[in-house]
Amino acid sequence: MLIKSLDLPADVRNFYIDSGIEELYPPQSEAIESGLLNGWNVLAAIPTASGKTLLAELAMLKSISKGGKALYIVPLRALASEKYNRFREFSSIGIKENGIRVGISTGDFDYRDEWLGSNDIIVATSEKTDSLLRNRTSWMSDITTIVVDEVHLLNSANRGPTLEITLTKLMELNPECQIIALSATVGNAGDIADWLDAGLVISEWRPTTLHEGVFYGSGIDFRNSFKAIEARTDDSSLNVLLDTLSDDGQCLVFESSRRNCVGFAKKAGPVVAETLDPETSKALEDLVLQIIEFGESDITYSLAECVRNGVAFHHAGLNVKHRRIVENGFKDNLIKVICSTPTLAAGLNLPARRVIVRNYKRYDPNFGMEPIPVLDYKQMAGRAGRPHLDPYGESVIMARSEDEVKSLFANYIHADAEDITSKLGTENALRTHVLSTIVHGIAGTRDGLMSFMGSTFFAHQNGTDDLKAIVDECLDFLVEHRMLDDQGDKGFVPTSLGKMVTTLYIDPLSAALIVEGLEKARYVTDLTLLHLVCRTPDMRLLYLRSKDYEGLNDFVIEHKDELVDIPSPFKATDYEFFLAEVKTAVLVLDWINERSVEYITRKYNVGEGDVHVFAGIACWLMHAISVLSTLPDIKWPDVTPLLEKRLQYGIRPELKDLVDIRGIGRSRARVLYESGFQNIDDVETAGMDTITALIGPNLAIKVFDDISMKNKMKVKV
Missing domain, CATH: 1.10.150.20 (5' to 3' exonuclease, C-terminal subdomain)
Incomplete structure (x- = not known):
């Protein structure tokens, strides 16, 4: 199907033709035939790099040409920035008098961002979209096209419930709105399509052929062929990597942990450096200087040395600027190898000639080392093969025995991805959404809530019987903690506290713990407030190491009057959780007392990126305490605005101006x-x-x- 034949304004067709896209891929043609340009809902479950984003673009531009407005929902901030930069290229398309305007919103969760309504395309994370709905942002009802990128993340215990409720609310708010859902290939794509009332486009077609294989012994066993790999070193993964580079390809290596990522990148550096030409080596030195300029910890110099050799590691422990330098260096073909945790496979557009999965098991705190899901493997493998650049892509899993070779073929290469199931059916997942649904005015009674919940993906899969008891538990909790007023047959009315909690985008349990904690506190210090923040389910906590216990116990004894609700040491689980809270609070305390990032990363065995994440979450929750302090019936300390600023910048009070x-x-x-x-x-x-x-x-x-x-x-x- 040719671009010039599509039912689109001439300026839109010419934009794509001028950029070199004249013909659609087979799955894209199928989506057009399924009503994509006629305003019908479509779910496209197709492999990475098969043109999913183009489908969204065509639907959005068709809608905008008719006076509509598009919302593009992504799971990650990094992906939001990538899409925002892409959509800004539409400004030259002459279907709007002043050009197509694009906005992005991923930040503060307690603002309406009404200014975004002046844009034709708004890019936002699912959490930000949820917060815009909670804050009754007026332009949300003007949306005519909703794109949901990575909709298979409904399966995520962390992000899935928010995405599911957000989609359910949007369908309720804009019943005539077109929904374009983009997904990896999953086992039950039809199930999701039925829920969205969408036409289903499911395909394994790729513009670049993908060869999947397993390395063992002397080479890679592909489905129908064998490729011998020269043993240049004593490490098989390095040999596979060097084979890629010798054919002018780039390589992504996936490891099970950050430590293994860094370790393999350091090991690969010297041998990769020998393959670099002088021009590339000179360009890499510029990246090295940038890395050193934007770093403050030991990991900076490890990354710089790896990049000097044409190799990098990439994980959430890196700061944002380092991640961008690595990504851009790889896109520019200066960095030849990135060793990453699986997070890179899910969020960023960094394809390579060959993907090496060094370890297909991942640590689970409850079960130890566990095999990764098939869907995760498919996401990694899908990064192999750069469209229009590589003649093919190869995904290779490293095996350690002949039996393992057979197992990997059966359980990954020949296996179908798992079914997607809703993760909405727990009190932890539902509590915040029950409150926001009532505050938002979507429902105000038990029956109304159950009617709304009947529209969720969970209800589509399981019915509502299991949800009723959980909804009742949530309502009881919210009434007990003064966030809802139970008016009997008239239903539930949100209190000032309930409205505020929803607007602030914090878990109601977080608000309850903060209120109760301040009531119990003997006197309030910075540590008291930081510990309150770290007690909440919204805060991410550090892991405890065996050597932490003695020092933390001494700290607790010394600061017992500043800490809230110290459990008995004889209640082992509760006390360990408490110590993790204290450890995290002390890290953040070090941050606002201007301990260097290098000191903090060494002391707590974390990355620079982690330090900023801990401080950022604490800052958000401290802001919540500042806002909650305006409630008339609760006595609060007046130090929280200053503490919020100190958390944002990592400063002592005297630097605030x-x-x-x-x-x-x-x-x-x-x-x-x-x-x-x-x-x-x-x-x-x-x-x-x-x-x-x-x-x-x-x-x-x-x-x-x-x-x-x-x-x-x-x-x-």
Whole structure:
């Protein structure tokens, strides 16, 4: 099917033709035949790199050409940025008088972001979309096309319930809206399509042929062929990797843990470096300088050394800038190998000639090392083969015995992906959504709630009988903790606390624990508030190591009056969980007391990215405490706004004014403060030359530009 034959405005057709896309892939043609351009719902369950995004683009642009508005929902912030940058290319398409406008929203969860309504395409995470619904954002009812990327994440225990409820609410709010759902190939795609009332496009077609095989012994056993691999080193994975590079390909290596990722990248570096040409080596040195500039911990220098050799590791422990440098270096074909945890397979568009799965097992805290799901393997394998660049793609699983070879073929290569099942059926998953559904006015009685729940994917798969008891438990909890008022036959009315909790996008249990904790606290310090934050289910906790217990016990004894609700040490499970809370609180305390990132990463065995995640979540929850403090019937401390800012920047109180200057973070603010400058006025008075001597010319220019802009804004006010 040719682009020029599609029922689209000429400017849209020409945009794709001019960019080199003249003909649709077979699954794309099937989607058109299923009513994609006629406003019908479509679920496309097709492999990675088979053109799913183009389907969404065509549907959105057709809708916009008729005066509509599109919402593109993604699971990850990184993916949101990638799609936002892609859709901004539509600004040249002349179907709107002022061009197609694109907005992105992934941040604060307690804002309506009404300004986004002026855009034609809005990109948002599922959590942000949920929060926009909770905050009654007016433009949500104007959406005419909804795209749900990675809809198979309904199967995720963490993200699935929010995605499911958000979709259910959107279908309730905009019943005439077109839904385009994009998915990996899963076992029960028809089940999801039936729930969405969507036409189903299911295909295994790929633009680049994928060969899947298992390495054992002297080579790779593909389904119908065998490829011998030269034994250049004593490590089979390195040999497979070097074979890829010798054919001018790039390689993605998937490992089971961060430690293994870093370890293999370091091992691969010296042998990969020998394959690099002088021009590539010179370009890599520029990346090395960028990595060092944007890093503060030991991992920075490990990453820099790997990248110097043409290799990188990629996992959630890296800071955001390091991840972007690695991704862009790989896209530019400077970095030849990325060793990653499976998270890379799910979220980012980084295909390679060959994918090596070094370890198909992953650590589970409850069961130890467990084989990964077939769906996860298919996501990894799907990254093999760059469309229009590689003649083929290869996915290789490393085996350790002949029996394992047979098992891997049976359980992964020849296996179908698992069925997707709803994860909505627990109190933990439903509690926040029951409250938000009542606050949002979608339902106000038990019967109304059950009617709404009857539209969920869970009910589609299982009926509503199992949900009734769970909904009742949630309602009882919300009434007990003063978030709902039970008015008998009239139903439930949200209280001021309930409305606030929903708007803040925190778990009702978090709010209950915070309120109860402050009531029990003997006196309130920074540690008290941080411990309250770390007690909540919204906070991510550090793992305990055997060597932690003695030091944490001593800390608890020393600070017992500042900690909330200390359980008995004889209740082993409760006390261990409590110690994990304390350990996490102390990490965040180190952060706001300006301990270096290097010190924190070493002490707690975490990455730079982890430090910012812990601080970011704590900042969000401290903001929630600040807002909740406005409730008239509860006494709250007045230190939370300052603590919120300290968590955002990792600073002591005296730096709070300096970090308001754009480009001045915790380190440079400390340099300025120690040199006698306490606020913006002090910096402005000192002048350019003095500040340049302290922080360098480039940043000094940005600082004074920012000060000038702030002064102009003051004049306008």
